Amino acid sequence: MIRSILAIFAVLGLSSAALASPAANTMPDATVVSKDCYAAIGPLLQKSGGILTPEVRSAYLNWAQKTVVQELRRNNQDVPAKCLAEVQQHDGVRTAMFGSVFPPDPSILQNYAQLREQLPADLMSKYRSLAIAMAVSKRIKGVETSDESKNIGRDYQPGFWGNDSLQTPASAEERDFIHYLADFMTESHVSAGDLYQDASLQERLRVFLGQHQVSSKFIDEVHKSVPFGECLKNAMVLLGQRPAARDPKPSTIVWMSHLAALNTSTPSSTPDQDGKPMPWPLFPIDMAPWPLLMPLAHPIPLSEADYIWEAFQGEHGPDRYHTYGPYRGDDDVMPDSLKPSKWFWDAWPDRIIHGGECVPISKGTVDLYSGLNKPAMWSGQPGHANLITFQYVDSAWTAEIEQPFAGGPDVTSAQWYFDEDPGTQIHFRDLYYWPGAEYHLGVALAMNIGLKSYIDTRMAANIFRAMPSEAKRTLGVRLLRNTLQVNPFNPEIWYRLAEQTPDAMQDLMLIEAAAKGDPALIDGHPGNGFPAKSGTNTASDQYWRTLAEFVTQFGLLSHPAAHGEEDRRRIYDYLKTVPGISAIDLASYAGKFTENNVAHANADAVDYDQKLAEAGDSYGQLRMGQRYSDGSGVSQSDDKAQELLASAASQGDVAAATILERMNPSIPADQVTVKGSSEYSQTQQAKHLVDGAGMTGVIHDNEQGAGTMWQTALHLEATSPVAGLAPSPAWVRFDFDHPVRFASLLIWNHNQPTLTDRGFRRTRIYGSADGATWISLTSSNVIEVPRANGGPSALPSIIPNDSPEQPLKSVIIAAEVEGGNYGGDCYGLSAVRFGVPRLPHVLPADMIAVTASSVYSPLQAPQHLVDGSGMLGALHDNAEAAQTMWHTLDGPVAKAPASGLPLSPGWVKFHFTKPQKVDAILIWNHNQATLTDRGFRKARIYGSSDGATWRPLTRNETIELPRATGSPIDGPTSIPNVLASQPLKSIIIAAEDVNGNYGGSCFGLSAVRFVTSR
DSSP: OHHHHTTHHHHHTOOOOOOOOOOOOOOOOHHHHHHHHHHHHHHHHHHHTSOOOHHHHHHHHHHHHHHHHHHHHHTTOOOOHHHHHHHHHOHHHHHHHHHSSSSOOHHHHHHHHHHHHHSOHHHHHHTHHHHHHHHHHTOOSSOOOHHHHHTTSOOSSGGGGSOOSSOOOSSHHHHHHHHHHHHHHHHHTOOHHHHHHOHHHHHHHHHHHHHTTOOHHHHTTOSSSHHHHHHHHHHHHHTTSSOSSOOOOOOHHHHHHHHHHHHHOOOSOOOEETTEEOOSSSSOTTTSOGGGTGGGGOOOOHHHHHHHHHHHTTTTOSOOSOOSOOBOOHHHHHHHHTSOOSSOTTSHHHHHHHOBSHHHHHHHHHHHHHHTTOOEEEEEETTEEEEEEEEEETTEEEEEEESOTTOOGGGOEEOOTTOOOTTSSSSBOSSTTOBBHHHHHHHHHHTTTOHHHHHHHHHHHHHHHHSOHHHIIIIIHHHHHHHHHHOOOOHHHHHHHHHTOOSHHHHHHHHHHHHTTOGGGGGTOOOOOOOOOTTOHHHHHHHHHHHHHHHHHHTGGGSOOOSSHHHHHHHHHHHTTSTTOOHHHHHHHHHHTTTOHHHHTOHHHHHHHHHHHHTTOHHHHHHHHHHHHHTSSSOOOHHHHHHHHHHHHHTTOHHHHHHHHHHSOBOOGGGEEEEESOOSSSSSOGGGGTSOTTEETTEEOOOTTOTTSEEOOSSOOOBOSSTTSOOBSSEEEEEEEEEEOOSEEEEEEOOOTTOGGGBBOEEEEEEESSSSSOEEOSSSSSEEOOOOOOOSSBOOEEEEOSOTTSOEEEEEEEEOSSSOBSSOSSOEEEEEEEEOOOOOSBOOGGGEEEEESOOSOGGGOGGGGTSOTTEETTEEOOOTTOTTSEEOOSSOOOBOSSTTSOOBSSEEEEEEEEEEOOSEEEEEEOOOTTOGGGBBOEEEEEEESSSSOOEEOSSSSSEEOOOOOOOSSBOOEEEEOTTTTSOEEEEEEEEOSSSOBSSOSSOEEEEEEEEOOO
8 A cells, every 4th residue: 555655754754734825925016027027038039030049048037037036035035056056957947947937936946945855866856847846836926934935835726625515513503403413313322314314213303402492493404404414414523423524635745755656656456447457657747747747736635545546456346446426416415425434525435425416526536536646627617517637648648628518628617737827818717717728738738749848838928928018019929920830739829819910811810720730821831730649639629629719719809800891701701610609709790890881881892792692692691781780881771681681591690690689689588488288298398489499599490309499299189278268289378577568479480300390380379468368469360370491590480469569478379270280290389589679770879978967886887878788679677786777876966967957966968979860869767676766757858959058858848757667678768859850969868856756865767869860
């Protein structure tokens, strides 16, 4: 066993105490450090033309070393001269100490010096890479005190590995309750597991607790439940049936020595994997480059490490290499957790028995791998925890994303032992400041080219970050381009280059270079690229695909569109091929085409797009749809815009589909409940009609098994949807959270390929305001819904609502008994939407400046009144904090909105960039949930052409605005402008000093729009 091998540790006097997390001494400001760095490096870099030559490299390391030594001296610390001399003699050590992070961190050198001092010389010599990994990964970002230095820094993100499986009692009462549980278990000779499961024992316990005057709130907890189980776990600790905490983790010295001893051990046998014994060691820590060894700085208690090693050799049964599960929730975990054991619940030997959900399982796997010398990092995906490992396969370094049940590398981020400063990096998530998985894939693949070249890319990135902004755009770009030719596996270099490449066509070349794994393509000269080595194909493919996605995000999608229409089309078509680029991304990029009005309306560009559209080209149809929408180069026509965009969408253009969806907003799915007459199976549920399944913008898929649609059971008898309505073989009912007005229904008929005959045909559509009285919502009682074509990009049929002004609580769509479908053996629909009223033509927000009498906080900014916050078509939300609205301070003092106007406690002034003719003013009153009393009531509306003379814009000088409903989709009040023929420069809406609102402590509005003629 390893413990016998490690018995020599006692002779060396090595401690196994757990590390504290020291606080770094104050370091110089990063801006100051950057200026100092560039002053030392800049002239040489300019001379080299942006190449990290040996001279530039040496100058950077000299500067970094000088910075580190100065900081040590400033804080009355140093390292032995022999250590510093050794560092200078070994380029690999020197670059790690001074070139691996920015700003240079003195604690890395201090950690290395301590490892060199405390470890035997032969072990240090053989495992120098591991020592460097420990030194860097345990840095504190500053200068360590003498005591901190002896303990060798701090654990990286130790909070993730705490003892979280035992809940601490929240009060003295709860502690007493737990003591009584332990007393009952002892007196009754009852186990925690039996007490958790047995209702009769629980009744006896309740009597016992009552006799001891225990609070009823605790007595009521005595039943089979997770909270009761947690209390029983604490009782087990009191009775000595479980330890109170996990065994302490070893010190860095003890842990590193353990890893070294394990590496040289020979197992009696190894588990079988894929039909043959696993090789040992699992990872060659004596020859691996140090960046791949950094995760091994995560220690586990030596007692657990011994158990893992014994289990690996088969000493604890057939479960020798337990990497996953059992996966189960807290209720299912609890019975196994209530069995006596020498292990704490977080300890690996116990965790593999009781299991849990993704967080404890993935942590347990990381612990397993650490215990077997295999580097692993805890990682996360949307709603899921997993891990990434470094591996050595077929003489090549690689990485693997393990347990990736919630997506691929583009949605995975993981621990990063370089521990970069928050806010300094690209594609690091805010939570925990973990980078995307491409960084981990990249560092492994980079090692196949060479450790030196990878660290050189980090030094190049450090130098780039230190540059002034103007130098980054020129010399910095050359540095980044040259660096990619050396080693292309540092994503930071690509991302910073993407940020600095505003020209769209150059951006495109950069994306193509990333997608094809060939940095030489950046300059338009294809090279040999960097072919994947045997054993790295999956990681290599994942790296380049993910890199291309985010190079696109930080480059093309973040920069202005190309000016030429042909270039725009080429870029747009290429974007469709980039993995991970969503329909929303494409639609947002297409939106950039309309931002440059001169280029957008250019006659040649219009002609180019028109010819493409006439030929049926989806790009041409998209562009002409945009042009007709905003009247750029053509006469504005909403109907033509919708027609062209629909034609493009039907060909699978997801940007057109998304734009069309935005032009036709509908009631949100979370405000609609759906019930079908029957369901074919759990796969074809009625909820799919509103939950977005199979939808991209306004197009629906043709999923082979109808798993994104709803369909009924087979051969149904007709039933009435509600009392009084005609029987129907298939119907679906939609109930809204609040009564709503909607302009139309959008129905996607059943689009299962080869089975579109199941779609509704002759159909009735009913609506009800109260669930009791139902009216027809169509001009004729029975309509015919067109049959779907079974294609992958199905468009909806739009059914006008014949009662658009009637607020409705429910809608029913019912197939007729005769001719209710197209001949199929069951009935179905793909999706249904309820189209809300659209805004008329209004002044855009960028033409309006808004000021207010006062503002409650920046959250309730007056600009919200015009910027679209909280808007869905012509409806407004009811945000609880009014963060999509504007309102004043509490108890505002009345003041005049302009010279000569009456005092007002709450007013807003809208100033247009140029005089505008306004036909009407749309006002959404303050709709904050439960606080609609803040809305304007008695109010005045003024207009001015010069900012000096103000005239009423309403027939009556004072008007009364209706109180908002508080509904999550509230509509506006339309106020006709009596001066519609007169261009106005400014408009004021002011609450009266008396009865100016509905009784609230402040005054507010949700939104204001100014209707103009096109």
